[in-house]
Amino acid sequence: MDWNNKMEKIALNQILRTPNWRWIATAFCFFVLFHLLLFFFLSDFSYQFFIFWSRAAIIFSFLAFISMYVGYRARELVMIESGIAAILYILTLKLLLPSYLAIPVQLQNIYFLIECVILGFVFAFGGAGIGWWLKRKYRVNRL
Amino acid sequence: MNQKIDLIRENNFPREKEFTPGFLTSLILLTISVLLFVVIIENEGKGYHESRAFAPGTPLFTLLPAIFVSGHTIANGLQAFSGKALTPANLSTQIMTLAGILFTYIIIPTVFFFNWRRRRIEIKSVSTINPLSFSSVIYALSIILTISIAATAMKSAIMHQSLEYAQAIQSDRDAIIDDLVFIALDAYQYKVLPKGLDGGQGKYLGFALAPERAKTQNGIYIATVNENQVSVKAQSLQFPSGVIHATIDEEGQVRNCRFEGAFK
Numbered sequence: 465m466d467w468n469n470k471m472e473k474i475a476l477n478q479i480l481r482t483p484n485w486r487w488i489a490t491a492f493c494f495f496v497l498f499h500l501l502l503f504f505f506l507s508d509f510s511y512q513f514f515i516f517w518s519r520a521a522i523i524f525s526f527l528a529f530i531s532m533y534v535g536y537r538a539r540e541l542v543m544i545e546s547g548i549a550a551i552l553y554i555l556t557l558k559l560l561l562p563s564y565l566a567i568p569v570q571l572q573n574i575y576f577l578i579e580c581v582i583l584g585f586v587f588a589f590g591g592a593g594i595g596w597w598l599k600r601k602y603r604v605n606r607l
Numbered sequence: 608m609n610q611k612i613d614l615i616r617e618n619n620f621p622r623e624k625e626f627t628p629g630f631l632t633s634l635i636l637l638t639i640s641v642l643l644f645v646v647i648i649e650n651e652g653k654g655y656h657e658s659r660a661f662a663p664g665t666p667l668f669t670l671l672p673a674i675f676v677s678g679h680t681i682a683n684g685l686q687a688f689s690g691k692a693l694t695p696a697n698l699s700t701q702i703m704t705l706a707g708i709l710f711t712y713i714i715i716p717t718v719f720f721f722n723w724r725r726r727r728i729e730i731k732s733v734s735t736i737n738p739l740s741f742s743s744v745i746y747a748l749s750i751i752l753t754i755s756i757a758a759t760a761m762k763s764a765i766m767h768q769s770l771e772y773a774q775a776i777q778s779d780r781d782a783i784i785d786d787l788v789f790i791a792l793d794a795y796q797y798k799v800l801p802k803g804l805d806g807g808q809g810k811y812l813g814f815a816l817a818p819e820r821a822k823t824q825n826g827i828y829i830a831t832v833n834e835n836q837v838s839v840k841a842q843s844l845q846f847p848s849g850v851i852h853a854t855i856d857e858e859g860q861v862r863n864c865r866f867e868g869a870f871k
Contacts, residue, residue: 486626493637496638498751500645502751502755539625
């Protein structure tokens with residue numbers, strides 16, 4: 465088995481392992497601190513996250529960027545953890561700050577929330593994966 | 608560097624060592640505080656917007672206190688314009704604005720620069736990634752917030768400058784139009800006066816700009832006289848590209864103003 469196959473196997477094993485709750489908590493906290501708080505302070509932008517899809521794209525991209533950092537810092541592959549944290553983050557917003565998820569009236573239904581949750585998961589999942597890949601590529605002296 | 612050894616080491620490394628002691632507890636406490644803060648401010652803000660004439664979306668606490676205060680001033684101006692008495696900001700608004708100013712311009716940059724200095728002293732040339740620590744989270748937060756504040760402040764400054772420039776142009780244009788009106792009065796006076804009183808006897812022919820009208824503090828004026836109308840070209844002194852071409856008609860009115868350059 466060559467090196468690339470080994471890497472793929474390790475990556476698959478890491479994705480399928482039991483999620484690390486520490487990284488779920490950390491990623492969630494990072495989303496609140498670096499995503500919610502930032503956009504809250506830049507108030508013009510934060511109020512009603514998803515009023516335009518272009519704005520939503522920026523919001524989700526930033527979510528992915530934070531996940532990328534999480535993926536870069538973690539020693540294991542934390543794609544699932546970041547995805548779960550993103551879902552929790554979107555649900556927290558829905559519960560505590562419903563105005564942040566305000567959307568055009570015709571889209572205000574449960575499907576939109578599901579879409580947001582899925583998008584959040586996908587972006588965070590992908591971001592963490594990219595972070596992990598970047599770490600593999602560029603980190604020199606680990607541990 | 609041996610990647611295989613690195614990978615083995617990495618997979619056998621205890622998960623707890625990824626964080627400094629007390630990191631998660633501190634992070635979770637900070638997150639809960641931030642969530643509570645945002646929720647409280649958002650809910651307080653709603654009540655505030657309902658009671659006052661503020662645009663929806665203006666938060667009670669903001670990293671942009673200058674903009675917030677401007678909004679309040681505009682709201683007061685609108686109230687004064689509609690004949691209502693001015694309502695001074697209440698105590699809670701004043702406190703929150705002061706808190707915003709202190710937080711934005713003092714606390715965040717101070718945390719950032721102190722952390723930056725400390726890290727420059729402590730970390731010389733370490734390429735390893737240390738365990739996540741709470742101080743690094745605070746540092747990252749302060750970096751992001753400082754950059755956000757700087758970016759928004761610069762944007763505001765640029766907007767303010769361009770607004771001032773536009774206002775200066777508008778004010779200069781208005782001053783030149785005023786001068787043109789006085790030139791028109793002079794020209795009409797010349798036209799209606801009989802020749803015995805140095806007038807034009809019903810015609811503009813022979814009219815010349817007086818030296819104090821040909822050059823004022825606002826601009827330079829050149830008049831081309833016909834029998835029934837006077838064409839005036841006015842060039843701004845403050846904005847040399849700004850030119851106004853105007854015609855003084857038979858009635859002594861300034862007509863057909865054409866704006867060029869900065870006055871467009």
